[in-house]
Amino acid sequence: MLCIHRRLRQVVWNDQIMILAIDIGGTSTKLGLVEEGSVVARSRMDTLGDADEQAFLDRLVERALALAVKEKVKIRSVGIGAPNGNQLTGTIENAPNLPWTKDVPLARMISERMNVPAFLGNDANAAALGEWRYGAGKRHKDLLVVTLGTGVGSGFIVNGELVLGSAGNAGELGHMILEPEGRACTCGRKGCLEAYVSIRGMKRSYEEAIATTGKTCLDLDIPAIVEAARNGEPEALVVFDRTARWLAIGLANAVCATGPSRIVLFGGLSRNRDLLMPRLTRQFDDHLLNIYKGRVDIVTSELPDDDAALLGAAALTTV
């Protein structure tokens, strides 16, 4: 009886303890409670609007605890994916798309506040882990996962291991320079992939396309550009042509580095499969070095919205 009683207690106990996964994006921050590779509850908040990182932390912890209370769950550990998150130090370093200019040791800050272990990594690396373990990247020992959103992030898997690099910050495909005298990038340099393929970059491409027509440029957001493209507006279609071309060149360059067998696209832009993928695969084939042709494919994430990022953030706690 004692034995059964103990097992029963253990089961109940296990059911109530989960990993808190946090995905910090340039515009919104998503939270999820993760158990056995599934996101069982979600919440979200704006990333922007706080006076400093302490005020952000206050809101984040409040939101996390509210989610845990609502779901009657205890939090065992916290995994955080963030732009420029350094997995070796647990610090967000100098992130160009986040409102803090200094380095923020967010893993330590959350751990001290919530009194559980906390692990932080690059948001794109977290998404790569999620896609690799649970999504479209399963069974690929050499994989590239690219996140397309406010910025362009990436996570490389090589020989069955996530590439962290010597200083924990490898995998910045969005900041490969594709046009040395090209557009200014938020990183302070010129011509990065991200200056063309991000949300900001697509808006800029639309402005440029409109400027050549003499029409008045409307300040369109991405959903409006997508809708215009679906309605056949030439300038909006040009945006997708150009974005696909830049992305194709960036991906072809990344293949030259680590030779993955698959590239998984993830995030906002990748959800417009019909507009993006036919253009992208054609341009990718045009720009891929001949020795890689037929040896690498491009697919979009198979996981439900946001789940790769959250599952990957959770996976950071067990790497």
Add this chain to the structure above:
Amino acid sequence: MLCIHRRLRQVVWNDQIMILAIDIGGTSTKLGLVEEGSVVARSRMDTLGDADEQAFLDRLVERALALAVKEKVKIRSVGIGAPNGNQLTGTIENAPNLPWTKDVPLARMISERMNVPAFLGNDANAAALGEWRYGAGKRHKDLLVVTLGTGVGSGFIVNGELVLGSAGNAGELGHMILEPEGRACTCGRKGCLEAYVSIRGMKRSYEEAIATTGKTCLDLDIPAIVEAARNGEPEALVVFDRTARWLAIGLANAVCATGPSRIVLFGGLSRNRDLLMPRLTRQFDDHLLNIYKGRVDIVTSELPDDDAALLGAAALTTV
């Protein structure tokens, strides 16, 4: 007595058995006999001039056997570094800088002809192995080795392992596109790093620099351009400025992929340290993403001429 006799025979036997290392370049092919991490004898021959790959093989085997006979050595195994060498298949695939247009299964061909095991890999990967085990890359678990010669090759070490990629052909830094509408490359595409930084690329840069002056363009080879630069000729100095800038951008892009702590330069151009390195380090600092600054250095090979390539080719037999 029998026991001693056997041991004696074994020692004599071991002293006479070595690895034959072969480094196939775009212009010349080097051979070396390697024992315990040292190249103890060398030979070389032209890569070009044969009717087909069988004729090349005939000359290569003849040269190898002549070297072995001269040094009174038996060959235990053969390691071959070659442009576009695929380590997984032992085949030279579609190499743009070699005279054979089809795939050549050189490891199998040499093994059958010489009756010993033979292993083939990418020449730059072989050099990377050589630098990593014996040269300037020792103790760097994340390393990039770049060969600067007829073409631009590279070998990435990540998490203490050579990156082969899913199809065995990773590490083609020379074919990253840096200028999508730029110079034609031998690979059939446009604007690859190699189209600017190789011997061919530097000659082209010199022609372009001269063209702007109205002077007659002399058909200079690289040693002559180097000498002109040392004599302060402005057009020759411009070649080094531009070459350093392109290389810096390519290296900064490679750092974005795998985040190495060191980059080792190797091959012809890297031997002109005084002309290349001050320009390169300044341009690299200008083009490196801020999160990597101070975390990666660039050095030139410390190994004697050709030894990294030969030691690396020998190392292929034990990977």
